[in-house]
Amino acid sequence: MDHSSHHTFKPVMTADEINGFIEREFPQVNAGSQDGRAAYSITAIGDGTASMRLDADKRHLRPGGTVSGPTLFALADITAYVAILAHIGPVALAVTTNLNINFLRKPSSGRIDAVCRILKLGKRLAIVEISMTSEADGELVAHATATYSIPPRTA
Numbered sequence: 001m002d003h004s005s006h007h008t009f010k011p012v013m014t015a016d017e018i019n020g021f022i023e024r025e026f027p028q029v030n031a032g033s034q035d036g037r038a039a040y041s042i043t044a045i046g047d048g049t050a051s052m053r054l055d056a057d058k059r060h061l062r063p064g065g066t067v068s069g070p071t072l073f074a075l076a077d078i079t080a081y082v083a084i085l086a087h088i089g090p091v092a093l094a095v096t097t098n099l100n101i102n103f104l105r106k107p108s109s110g111r112i113d114a115v116c117r118i119l120k121l122g123k124r125l126a127i128v129e130i131s132m133t134s135e136a137d138g139e140l141v142a143h144a145t146a147t148y149s150i151p152p153r154t155a
Helices: 015-025 067-086
Strands: 038-044 050-056 095-103 110-119 126-136 138-148
Touching: 015 038, 015 067, 050 067, 067 095, 067 110, 067 126, 067 138, 095 126
Parallel strands: none
Antiparallel strands: 038 050, 050 110, 095 138, 110 126, 126 138
């Protein structure tokens, strides 16, 4: 059953605006990247969605050459944050209150694409789901759901 027709979430920030905000407020997200490339980058912002890409390098791998669980968890969390910011504006204090992740397959090194879809966007809570796919084979490697607490708006 498709519930997406009940609400259309419209973004209020562009990918470039969010990238600038993250560079200013959370430079640690991409600290230590090889070749000065950002490991995590926004690829698209849409109605109720955000897409990101992780270009996994050596620091993201566990023994055996697969992308580590903590790296996929971070990708899910950052993509959720970006989706919510895109739709409520630059609120630095929106915080994760819950994130559940299912690891479905071993992702090989290389690019992982994440797509976040907003399920609910209220005044105080946002609920989202994130699907992470390996570019190498197009397989879903992890799926997460997250709840974010949104701080009260000040006049």
